[in-house]
Amino acid sequence: MENFLQDKDLWIVGSVCLVASILWRRFWNLFTYKRKRDSSPESASIDIQFREKDGKEKSKVYQKGLKTQKKKKPLDASDLVQAGFEEVQKLNQQNSQLSQCTAETAVSTAVHLDLIEEEQEVDKYRERKDDKQQATVEEEARGQEIAAELFQIKEEDKNEEEDRLKKEEALWLPEEKQLAALNSSDQTDEGITVTTESCEENLEITFSTKRHVTDETLTDELKKSRVEEDKELKEEEEAGLVAAEAGPERPEEGTEEERKDAEPVIDEYVIDSSPPPPAPFEHCLVTTKTHQITSYYTINKEEVLGGGRFGMVHKCVEKSSGLVLAAKIIKARSQKEKEVVKCEIEVMNQLDHANLIQLYAAFESRHEIILVMEYVDGGELFDRIIDENYKLTELDTVLFIRQISEGLQYMHKMYILHLDLKPENILCVSRQTNKVKIIDFGLARRYKPREKLRVNFGTPEFLAPEVINYEFVSFPTDMWSLGVITYMLLSGLSPFLGEDDNETLNNILACQWSFEEAEFADISEEAKDFISRLLVKSKSWRMSASQSLKHPWLSDRALHYRLHHKKNKCHSSHAPPPEG
Structure with a gap:
């Protein structure tokens, strides 16, 4: 706008100068004209006519006005002066009109630009709206496609279910026909009335003759299979009678040999995972x-x-x-x-x-x-480890370690660390069972994640490396001790025990242990893997109590069956021979 005003001022100054120069020339011409007219009037008239024909002094003369201008009389001085003022006024009007036009054009252009911007925004909004509509349409189309796929899957599942039901019905109907055929010799009418009691048996009567032929062939095969099953049952009954007469040790061996080719035996053994008897009083807060x-x-x-x-x-x-x-x-x-x-x-x-x-x-x-x-009279678990007369099997160890893991799992859920877990601090409930309880919480500490806990106490054989290095302790510290206890229960040996405490601590820091001892010759690979996942120097890589309970050594029933079978063989070798 400032540039526009400067141009306007320059335009006005230029126009004023132009008008002044024109007036000056006209005044000079009038002056010379009077002098010539006083001296020679003819020359003055000739000069005026020449100038009119020349037309240089007439500004903005149109072609149509030339003829009329030729017929007019020559103007005198007063007319010339008046004509000069009129021209100046025309020029001023033209300048003002031009300035107004430029201002209007500027305003119009600004308005036009605003309209263009508004139109562009409207177009953008329309484009966004169109994109959103298109996206919603695409989503609806996808939803319809997914619904169609789900419907198709449901239809396929339905068809498969119908086919399966038809196959089962096809297999089931021959068995019913077989029963009807077996009873048809004596009670034909009664067999028909029995078969009409259910809708499936009604379908059997309405079957085609072709299907009836195939059913008869199937019934023959089923008759043969049933005869064979009856023979096997009779043999099993006879074997059971013989085993009962022979004594308590022979029934299992005889039945296993006779049933090798018959029904497969389920190789599973459910260990007694029931908790030990609770305390004879309710839990209470003691002061x-x-x-x-x-x-x-x-x-x-x-x-x-x-x-x-x-x-x-x-x-x-x-x-x-x-x-x-x-x-x-x-x-x-x-x-x-x-x-x-x-x-x-x-x-x-x-x-x-x-x-x-x-x-x-x-x-x-x-x-x-x-x-x-609470009082328990089963003695320490350590006594069972060192007792030579007590036959501690691997399955017994599974029962012990599973209960200790359950106790640790509960303690760790309560954010409590035992920090002194060893066989001396595990009591058996009774001499006859394998139920145990953890005792001695004198070194136990409450675990607070924000407050890093260090301890400098414990039994050297069962200390974790982080305790010896006086580093932060946490839940895996107890799991290291559980690994040492498991090693000792399976072998009767201490994995890190040295000549003195310093050697024991050095063995722990070096994490030096192995399964090379002869005591591990008959131990399962699952038990070795269980120990290997606990006796890890870096505490972050050890199993937690919950993970240990899910380990195959503590949870696999097929493995427990094999361990139970090994235990039975071991005990049967010492059993007295049967009489007679």
Whole structure:
């Protein structure tokens, strides 16, 4: 706009100068004309006529106006002056009109540009709308295609189901006809009335003659197969009678030999995965009492159930109910020692599981704290490992490790680490069963992911590498100890035990262990794989408790059947020979 105003000013100045020059020339011509007219009037008239014919001084003269201009009389000075002013006014009007036109053209162009932009936006909106409509149409088309495919799949499934039903019906009808044929010799009418009781038997009567012929051929084959089955059943019954007369050891061997070519035996064995009996009291939150424990319980200090660095465990009886319990007497003279024991009480208050020992009461005195707990009389698992008279099989080990894994799974779900898992801290419920419970939560800690936990305690043989290196401990730390226990139960050997504690710790850090010992000759590959997935130096690569329960060694019934079969063979070799 500023450029436009500058051009307009220049245009006005130029036009004014042009008009001034024209007026000056006309004034000069008038002056010279008067002088010539005073001197010679003819020359003046000639000069004017010449100029009119020349036309240089007349601006904007059209072709049609030339004739009329020739007929006019010559103008005098006043007319010339007036004509000059008229020309100036015309020029000013033309300039103003031109400026108005340019402004209008500028405004019109701006308006035109705005209209163009609006039209472009409208076109874009229409294009977007068209794209959206096209996308919706495509989606609808895809949906229709998917629906058509689903409908087609349903139709195919329906047709397959109908074909399967027809085939089953075709196989089932000959059997019914066979039964009818077997009964037709004595009771023909009764057989017909029986077959008319169901819609399938009604269809049998309406079948074509061709199908009837094929059914008769099939019934003959079925008769033969049924005769053979009857023979096999009779043989099995006879074998069962012979086995019952022979004694308890021979029935299984005889029946297995006779049924090799008959029905296949299901090679599965379901282990007893039922939990051990719960504590004889309800789980409760225990707080320490300052009363004398002898007022409520009778402690038999002569009968020691166990002991260690913490103190001794004795058998005790509740006076009010006669309930048999275990009293764990812990020496705690300083306040710090008492806080450690109270931490154990806090941990046990959070644990309510059949494979974990339960706390019943707690009493605090000046120099000790006594924990009254559930009592089990099966002894330590360690005793079964070192007992030469006890035949510990691989299947027994499966039962033990499965229960320990279930207890650890529960503890880890409660964000609690045991950190002192070993055979001495696993008690058997009784001498006759393989049910166990985990005990001794004196070193247990609550796991907080944001607070990195380090510990510098434990039994050297069962310590994980991260404990020795004083690194952060977590759930895999307990799983390392479970791997060591599994190794010991299967072989009776400790995988990292050295001449002294330093050598043991060095063996753990080097992760030096193997299955080369003769004790692993008859151990299954699944058991070796289970140990190999736990005794891993990097804790992030060890199995969790949940993963260990899903491992084939603990979950595969076919494997358990083979292990059970091996155990039976082993026991049968020591069985006394049958009489007679």
